[in-house]
Amino acid sequence: MHNPGLQARHLDAQYVRLHVHPEEFAAAVHACREAGMVGINCTIPHKRAALEIADTVDPHARRFGVVNTLVFREGRIFGHNTDGPGLQRALEEEFGAPLASHRVLILGAGGGAGRAAAIQCAQAGCARLTLVNRTRDKIERLAAELADEYPADRVILQDVPDPGETDLIINATSVGMNPGDPLLLPPGVLETRHCVYDMIYSPPETPLLAAARAAGARAANGLSMLLHQGTAAFELWFGPPAPVDAMRRGLLESLPSS
Numbered sequence: 001m002h003n004p005g006l007q008a009r010h011l012d013a014q015y016v017r018l019h020v021h022p023e024e025f026a027a028a029v030h031a032c033r034e035a036g037m038v039g040i041n042c043t044i045p046h047k048r049a050a051l052e053i054a055d056t057v058d059p060h061a062r063r064f065g066v067v068n069t070l071v072f073r074e075g076r077i078f079g080h081n082t083d084g085p086g087l088q089r090a091l092e093e094e095f096g097a098p099l100a101s102h103r104v105l106i107l108g109a110g111g112g113a114g115r116a117a118a119i120q121c122a123q124a125g126c127a128r129l130t131l132v133n134r135t136r137d138k139i140e141r142l143a144a145e146l147a148d149e150y151p152a153d154r155v156i157l158q159d160v161p162d163p164g165e166t167d168l169i170i171n172a173t174s175v176g177m178n179p180g181d182p183l184l185l186p187p188g189v190l191e192t193r194h195c196v197y198d199m200i201y202s203p204p205e206t207p208l209l210a211a212a213r214a215a216g217a218r219a220a221n222g223l224s225m226l227l228h229q230g231t232a233a234f235e236l237w238f239g240p241p242a243p244v245d246a247m248r249r250g251l252l253e254s255l256p257s258s
């Protein structure tokens, strides 16, 4: 998605992929900077090391505890995290309402992506936050962690998801990626008023999204989250606004099914 974005902005630059072993990470980052690169994205297993190598980490990335975007500027390394902001942009684009207006239920809130989603929803000031996770103690720890920045009486922990008092449901589990995966919600609980976002984008239609559409609810897969963590990174490197349409086309064209 980045190369079509660079072309759309007439920038004489290229986005390239480097495979780096953890023990080589610091040397690779410094080599990239010295070679005149604008910045890098990094993914598992480098996100913690990226936080440590940055001279300055934005408060948001520090809150998440991991960095996925580095910017090289004026001889310094700046660390950011675009996962949470990317999710917020995606949700607001897909469902046309500010995240703050939603009562959110997160399936898999104890996983990495679910925790990031919960922090983003709390920071956006969503109306209510219901956390569901197979392993209960992870959401108990998360709820305690959120207490500093979000009213505890607006957080609900559930073992069996009940979306009765919510309007936005986010699947942050990996359930739905494999054929035959179950629906994580009890049957019949989805209604037309629900917005359902599945972070999974491959396959594009999970049992949860199919159930949402069958119930007349609005439904979207995680491709827009992937796109917008990229548009947020692009803006950190080159300034806003990112060429979203060109990046979206590039992303769609890169998918194996297209």
Ligand SMILES: NC(=O)c1ccc[n+]([C@@H]2O[C@H](COP(=O)([O-])OP(=O)(O)OC[C@H]3O[C@@H](n4cnc5c(N)ncnc54)[C@H](OP(=O)(O)O)[C@@H]3O)[C@@H](O)[C@H]2O)c1
Pocket: 107, 108, 109, 110, 111, 112, 113, 114, 133, 134, 135, 138, 172, 173, 174, 175, 177, 199, 200, 201, 222, 223, 225, 226, 227
């Ligand atoms: N669209 C995007 O840009 C984007 C970005 C990041 C992640 N994702 C997707 O988000 C999903 C989660 O990724 P992650 O990195 O957060 O993984 P993770 O840290 O391994 O977390 C996995 C989550 O799924 C839950 N889970 C797994 N199997 C389950 C089952 N059979 N029943 C109920 N819950 C189950 C886990 O519960 P326990 O805690 O009980 O194990 C945990 O909450 C993946 O599908 C990933 O592809 C998408």
